[in-house]
Amino acid sequence: MKTLPPHSIIGILGGGQLGRMTALAAAKLGYRCHIFCPDAGEPAVEVAAFHTCASFDDEAVLEGFATAVDVVTLEWENVPLRTLEIVARHTAVHPGIEVLRVAQDREQEKTFARSIGIGTTDFAIVHSAEELAAALPKFKLPAILKSTRMGYDGKGQVKITHATDAAQAWAQMGAPVGILEAYIDFLCEVSVIVAVRADGASAAYPAVENIHRSHILAETHAPANLPPHAAEEAEHAARLLATKLGVVGLLAVEFFVLRSPNEKGQHVLMNEVAPRPHNSGHWTMDACVVDQFEQLVRAVCGLPLGDPTPHSRAVMYNLIGDEADSWAEYLAQPQTALHLYGKKETRAGRKMGHVNVLKGEW
Numbered sequence: 450m451k452t453l454p455p456h457s458i459i460g461i462l463g464g465g466q467l468g469r470m471t472a473l474a475a476a477k478l479g480y481r482c483h484i485f486c487p488d489a490g491e492p493a494v495e496v497a498a499f500h501t502c503a504s505f506d507d508e509a510v511l512e513g514f515a516t517a518v519d520v521v522t523l524e525w526e527n528v529p530l531r532t533l534e535i536v537a538r539h540t541a542v543h544p545g546i547e548v549l550r551v552a553q554d555r556e557q558e559k560t561f562a563r564s565i566g567i568g569t570t571d572f573a574i575v576h577s578a579e580e581l582a583a584a585l586p587k588f589k590l591p592a593i594l595k596s597t598r599m600g601y602d603g604k605g606q607v608k609i610t611h612a613t614d615a616a617q618a619w620a621q622m623g624a625p626v627g628i629l630e631a632y633i634d635f636l637c638e639v640s641v642i643v644a645v646r647a648d649g650a651s652a653a654y655p656a657v658e659n660i661h662r663s664h665i666l667a668e669t670h671a672p673a674n675l676p677p678h679a680a681e682e683a684e685h686a687a688r689l690l691a692t693k694l695g696v697v698g699l700l701a702v703e704f705f706v707l708r709s710p711n712e713k714g715q716h717v718l719m720n721e722v723a724p725r726p727h728n729s730g731h732w733t734m735d736a737c738v739v740d741q742f743e744q745l746v747r748a749v750c751g752l753p754l755g756d757p758t759p760h761s762r763a764v765m766y767n768l769i770g771d772e773a774d775s776w777a778e779y780l781a782q783p784q785t786a787l788h789l790y791g792k793k794e795t796r797a798g799r800k801m802g803h804v805n806v807l808k809g810e811w
């Protein structure tokens with residue numbers, strides 16, 4: 450395994466807040482980041498040493514970027530695979546193309562998880578309103594129809610009840626391929642973030658509970674208040690997924706915790722994976738000595754991984770839309786750390802920042 454020493458240049462595909470916080474963590478260890486993103490106004494650009502603003506399909510510009518950096522990682526899992534292929538001709542890309550191929554597609558994610566013994570919701574892949582109508586009788590309603598690709602924050606998702614018309618749901622979902630999923634009446638949602646180095650060394654943060662509002666993550670509670678076997682099962686499944694997928698870098702895995710074990714004795718079902726820093730890991734910035742962003746830098750540079758044991762319990766609150774306007778109030782709260790992403794325009798549903806409130810010793 451190659452170790453990249455401080456002062457090396459880390460290329461990051463994507464310029465959002467996850468790239469911004471990765472660049473800040475990298476700078477703390479003396480590395481420089483080079484952001485590749487389409488728009489110079491994106492949050493990561495203003496905190497990075499270098500940036501290149503071009504389309505992800507601009508081959509000549511990508512070649513120039515790839516030869517100017519020592520390693521490449523990403524903060525957005527929907528970077529086109531072709532982009533990664535071009536970059537990989539010149540430099541190591543972590544995570545690699547095969548990981549992205551699975552993580553970009555809900556069918557592949559679930560099929561992969563099942564192939565290694567991890568439970569998922571029952572699902573059917575549908576390509577038309579007719580196929581959807583034909584699949585529905587096999588599902589207990591409600592069910593959820595999602596686009597297989599490019600979904601985030603609940604976009605491209607339609608809940609299907611007895612009152613729903615298949616043609617209307619298909620049109621509303623608005624993608625060429627859909628995945629119809631059994632609706633899970635879960636106890637709660639949890640996630641686990643694992644860091645893996647090229648030599649296989651790994652470190653997992655403990656399972657945390659995520660509360661969504663309007664399909665957008667609103668709060669993360671660390672630790673999750675779970676029966677110990679459910680937390681252990683989630684942590685084990687996340688490590689297994691990261692290892693079997695061959696991730697170098699970070700893998701965040703979202704799970705539904707069942708109210709009672711299913712027929713296979715499983716207490717958790719995998720919902721989706723993200724091979725990058727994750728919103729549900731932002732609490733680590735103030736509750737762990739080494740946070741998820743620094744952990745990513747350590748993993749892709751071949752450095753010793755940080756101890757993922759938290760020192761504090763914490764609750765992370767996302768600041769969505771105009772919630773960030775109350776920044777002065779958050780600054781005045783005890784045991785509270787404010788993080789803003791520098792986005793110039795506030796929009797409803799847009800993640801503008803977050804606050805971490807520490808809740809005492811872990």
Ligand SMILES: Nc1ncnc2c1ncn2[C@@H]1O[C@H](COP(=O)(O)OP(=O)(O)O)[C@@H](O)[C@H]1O
Nearest residue numbers: 570593600601602603604630631632633661664
């Ligand atoms: N099969 C399901 N059963 C119950 N709730 C679901 C199901 N799928 C998604 N949800 C809810 O919608 C949220 C967003 O769905 P998710 O599949 O994570 O898509 P994304 O985060 O990419 O928008 C989940 O965190 C969960 O709260």
Ligand SMILES: [Mg+2]
Nearest residue numbers: 602703720721
């Ligand atoms: Mg999700």
